[in-house]
Amino acid sequence: MARSAAAKAPARHGRAHPLSLWARRTGWRHLVMLVFLVFALFPILFVVSAALNPLGTLSSSTLVPRSAGLQNFLQLLGGTHFGRWYANSLLIAMANAAATVFLSALAAYVFSRFRFAGRRLGLYGLLVIQMFPQFLAIVAIYLMFSTVSDYWPAVGFNTPWGLMLVYLGGALSINTWLMKGFFDTIPAALDESAQVDGATHAQAFFRIMLPLVTPVLAVVGLLVFIATVNEFLIASVFLRDPEAKTVAVGLYGMVADQRDANFGMFSAGTLLLAVPVLSVFWFLQRYIAEGLTSGAVKG
Amino acid sequence: MLGLAAAVALWAVFPLYSAGNWAGVGAVVAVTGLIFYVYLSKRAVPAKYLVPGTLFLVAFQIIPVLYTLSTSVTNYSDGHRGTKEEAVEQIEASSVQRSPDSTSYTLTVAARGSAPGGELVFLLTAPDGSAYAGDAQGLQPLPGATVTPSGKITAAPGYTVLPPSQANARSEEITGLAVPSGSGTGIRSSGFSTAYEGRSTLTYDAGCDCITDAETGRVYTADDERGAFVADNGDRLPQGWRVGVGMANFARFLTDPDIRSSFLGILTWNIAFAAGTTAMVFALGLCVALTLHTREHFTGRTAYRLLVVLPYAMPSFAMFLLWRSMFNSDFGLLNRMLGLDTDWFGEPWTARAAVLIVNIWLGFPYMFLVATGALQSIPRELVQAARIDGAGAWQAFRQVTLPLLMVAMAPILVATFAFNFNNFNAVWLTTEGGPFPTDNPMAGATDLLITYTYRLAFGASGAQYGYAAALSVFIFLIVTVMSVVSLRRSASLEEVHR
Structure with missing residues (x-):
């Protein structure tokens, strides 16, 4: 109390210590943020510098680039299947995010608005089943898709659709909880009155609810998009053809054995992959804080 | 919506039907029936919203988890993969010895599927020119293969012929692979381009449920609890089969x-x-x-x-x-x-x-x-x-x-x-x-x-x-x-x- 009174005093009397006032009010904030920014940004700076490093090796990469060139990018796009990997990653991530948001919203609506037998069991079940490390079931998934590949090669190994089917197994998850929490904050009177006015439950859901819960849809979409782009393990089992790989599998293969030599190309690929993630992030950022917590706060 | 479900179901059923997989057909019909019931009935509104996500959840999360649970009480591992019959076939095939009257095959090393990392397969050309594909399960005719006059196979539908460098990298697998070709006989490789069929020195006798080594005379008896053939002195044959071991895997955390x-x-x-x-x-x-x-x-x-x-x-x-x-x-x-x-x-x-x-x-x-x-x-x-x-x-x-x-x-x-x-x-x-x-x-x-x-x-x-x-x-x-x-x-x- 005493400290803040002292801080305010000079301002009130208009006395001239603008610098120390600034330091006390916001200066320390800048100082703290500077420390955090150094920690947060120096690895990213290193990627940028390594991607521009014309020699393209790890040992010759420095934090601040000594010289810059686009050789790594050209080599990556010309000498590897990177274009295909990139398209695969984006296709899988976007399709999976869209489908997951849709399936999850359907379920969250029911869990939020209806009371039915098995509701509690369903909610707890969703939470618990997610605790099972899905990729340890990969032996089972592998055997399952060996059969699927024989019968329906269109959704078997080495296709984005088969991989998406597996990812959709996780569509109902903690995300459904997140959505349900947000749905709960929308007054039930809104969709109930629509139903009284003669709307069907489907109309109430699509016309009334969905527009109101956009923040949480955006957040779940973003989280799923990021998680899918980064998913490495199941994808590496599924996608063996060089042309069917995602960026994660492809880049991993690139530095797994030739880490030093391919480091420049790897960094270039990382930056290119960060572009769509960052742009999705940019578009959705105003929803993020709201969507992540408002459901939980209500508790 | 229902039309889409019906179309997917038809598309899914066709290959199952033509392969005669009736259990698969039954599953598809049951799931389609469930979807139609849920969306045509006026009641069960929550189900209409839950069914799509739940179907994926069951197929790709719950079933794999249950499978993992059932695996956790078995000895499923390298050397204990298949059934006892497969293990016997493998034991007999891998003990094959070359004899003067052995049939020789021209060998092409290949992998199943379209990538060179797939399961190893021997593409074999018999002296009469007919082509076969052989793996650890057995020998099958290979239609549609492109065979050169020397007997080498250069392409076959469904397989990728391995280039020499790839074959070299997998040479241990190639030496280890034995293709059962009948009772007591098997085909093994001799280098990367020839294979021979020979008689096994280890033979199975269903009467005593044991395997006898013709060279040393040692008898390996089947141990159905451990899933392996074990000799009197405790030696066991490397190829075993899969058996339930109850809680033994869990007990290992505490006992070992x-x-x-x-x-x-x-x-x-x-x-x-x-x-x-x-x-x-x-x-x-x-x-x-x-x-x-x-x-x-x-x-x-x-x-x-x-x-x-x-x-x-x-x-x-x-x-x-x-x-x-x-x-x-x-x-x-x-x-x-x-x-x-x-x-x-x-x-x-x-x-x-x-x-x-x-x-x-x-x-x-x-x-x-x-x-x-x-x-x-x-x-x-x-x-x-x-x-x-x-x-x-x-x-x-x-x-x-x-x-x-x-x-x-x-x-x-x-x-x-x-x-x-x-x-x-x-x-x-x-x-x-x-x-x-x-x-x-x-x-x-x-x-x-x-x-x-x-x-x-x-x-x-x-x-x-x-x-x-x-x-x-x-x-x-x-x-x-x-x-x-x-x-x-x-x-x-x-x-x-x-």
Whole structure:
């Protein structure tokens, strides 16, 4: 109390210590943020510098680039299947995010608005089943898709659709909880009155609810998009053809054995992959804080 | 909607029908029937919304989990994969000896599927020119193969012919592969371009349920409990079959002293890793959020926000690999910049510190976002009221803000803990679990239970699926219990009970 009174005093009397006032009010904030920014940004700076490093090796990469060139990018796009990997990653991530948001919203609506037998069991079940490390079931998934590949090669190994089917197994998850929490904050009177006015439950859901819960849809979409782009393990089992790989599998293969030599190309690929993630992030950022917590706060 | 379901069902049924897989046809019909029932009936409204997601959940989560559960009570592993009949065939085929009257085949080494990494297959051309494909299951005619006059096969539908370099890389597999070709006979390779059919020296006798070695006269008797043929002196044949072993895999955690000590060590580090990561990302994230959370004019707030969340928006798998390179002891950035000569991943404690630093770096921006949202949702009047009542800044934060914040963030913290408990990428893409003690190459200093399990299941020293499945069931139980207990305590599940 005493400290803040002292801080305010000079301002009130208009006395001239603008610098120390600034330091006390916001200066320390800048100082703290500077420390955090150094920690947060120096690895990213290193990627940028390594991607521009014309020699393209790890040992010759420095934090601040000594010289810059686009050789790594050209080599990556010309000498590897990177274009295909990139398209695969984006296709899988976007399709999976869209489908997951849709399936999850359907379920969250029911869990939020209806009371039915098995509701509690369903909610707890969703939470618990997610605790099972899905990729340890990969032996089972592998055997399952060996059969699927024989019968329906269109959704078997080495296709984005088969991989998406597996990812959709996780569509109902903690995300459904997140959505349900947000749905709960929308007054039930809104969709109930629509139903009284003669709307069907489907109309109430699509016309009334969905527009109101956009923040949480955006957040779940973003989280799923990021998680899918980064998913490495199941994808590496599924996608063996060089042309069917995602960026994660492809880049991993690139530095797994030739880490030093391919480091420049790897960094270039990382930056290119960060572009769509960052742009999705940019578009959705105003929803993020709201969507992540408002459901939980209500508790 | 129903039309779509019907179309998918028709498309799915056709190959099953033509292959005569009636169980598969039945399953498709049952699922389609369920969909039609749910969407045509006027009742069961919740089901209409739950069915689509649940179908995927059942097919790709629950069934694999159940399969893993059933595997965890078997000895499924390398050498114990198939049925007893397959094991007998394999034993007989692999003991094949070349005799003067052996048939010779021209051999082409190939892989199943369209990539050279697929399952190994022998493409064989008999002296009469007919082509066969042979693997550990047996020999099948191979129609549609392109055969050169010398008998070499250059292309065959469904297989990829391995170029010499690839064949060379898999030479051990090629020498090991034995194709059963009839009772007591088998085909083995002799180099990369010829194969021969010969008689086995080990023969199975159904009468005594045993295998006799014609050369040494030793008798191996079937042990149906262990799934192997065992001789009097305890020697066993390498090829066994899959049997149920009950709780033996689970008992290994407790009874085998080697496994027990490494298991407890890993579990301790795993909990420390998950708890440490959660605590640190929460502390750092909250610290940044509080720094930026002020009503006063603060130049550059938006810029700070965007820059600080950059690590979260970067592709995390690539960032793990990047950090691994930065910690590299020979030409990594950190050693060069700090002028150190530390072998970060070579010592247990530096490796652990390194993994934690990387994981905190990736995690704190997300926590910052969540904490910002939670801080904004706390009414300012509460803090102001506390200040007016005479509370200091720290006291107001400690007594008012923090408790409210914890209510909002508890589920996220629990989820963060659970996620990091099984954060495979964080360890596998950086240290791969190492460094390893010299006497135990299976359990490293930074191993989490999940990377340890992965190494057991898919590692280089032979696959132990049964034991790995038991471990994953165990991990599942630990994480579930910890999460449910802590969520219950945070009382954030109350809404479920409404």
